[in-house]
Amino acid sequence: MMKALVFDGDLRMESDRARPRPGPGETLIRVRLAGICQTDIEIIRGYMDFRGVPGHEFVGEVKESKAAPEWVGKRVVGEINAGCGRCEYCRRGLERHCPERTTLGIAGRDGCLAEYLTLPAANLVAVPDELPDETAVFAEPLAAALEIMEQVHIPPGSRLLILGDGRLGLLCALALQSTLADITLAGRHPSKLRIAAGAGARAVPVDALEPGRFDFVVEATGTLAGFEEAVRRTRPRGTLVLKSTSAERRPLDLSPLVVDEIRVVGSRCGRFPAAIKALERGLDPRPLIKTVYPLDRALEAFDVAEKPESLKILLDMRLDRA
Secondary structure (H helix, E strand, C coil), X not given: CEEEEEECCCEEEEEEECCCCCCCCEEEEEEEEEEECHHHHHHCCCHHHCCECCCCEEEEEEEECCCCHHHCCCEEEECCEECCCCCHHHHCCCHHHCCCCEEECCEEECCCCECEEEEEHHHEEECCCCCCHHHHCCHHXXXXXXXXXXXXXXXXXXEEEEECCCHHHHHHHHHHHHHCCEEEEEECCHHHHHHHHHCCCEEEEHHHCCCCCEEEEEECCCCHHHHHHHHHHEEEEEEEXXXXXXXXXXXXXXXXXXXXXXXXXXXXXXXXXHHHHHHHCCCCCHHXXXXXXXXXXXXXXXXXXXXXXXXXXXXXXXXHHC
């Protein structure tokens, strides 16, 4: 048995949940440290109609793997999408878009806000010894931020706006510095804007954002209102990158996308090796950490994570085993 945070319409802690059993090709991982992200918050608001253990940002230790025993004892992070391995998407290396995929803590697979999880051995990425858990736990959201550069070429000197000073928006500001674009991050929280400024971005309150439109806009507000503002801020024939997932639903006017011939790019998960390499090179996301809680206080941690001014909240399963 194990401790786990469980969502089934209500969020609750369980101390006697059955430990998951790895299926064919899978590994059993004991979670060391896990993060709460905006997608987790949207899940408890109804996103994806998920039921089970949420959470997909983690660093852990492999405890069991019949398929790949060489992983046992290693510290790892893990790609969160598990494809079927048979369909045309999987054969083309697009497991993240497999129609039968499960996604850790999001769709069809229990997540990491528990003492143990399972993932295919093929999803694992080793954590170098020199990276502390508190850095490696950012591999998933950092990979998502770096994915933008895999999808879109951003020339040096381009005017780039990041809308949203939440956890993902700030990571995008860190990750996109290497493009040498002229980056502005607009948000609502002075403490978060200071972090963006420290990363080299021009950081301004969204209400004080200067008039004008941008070559590239990254929408990371998590709201439909943020999407509408992002459309207004993208120049004709500019590129709008959508990073938000939201449980909110209402009609949207898409005609400006047609009139201004705006290119819209949906951007979701990225590859973990690129994130680990960026962390090894010195990209440091630890200023985003607000508080670390033991798993026993996961409900309290979620309450804090939901506050608009909150930064990254971590759950430390090592504390429960101390």
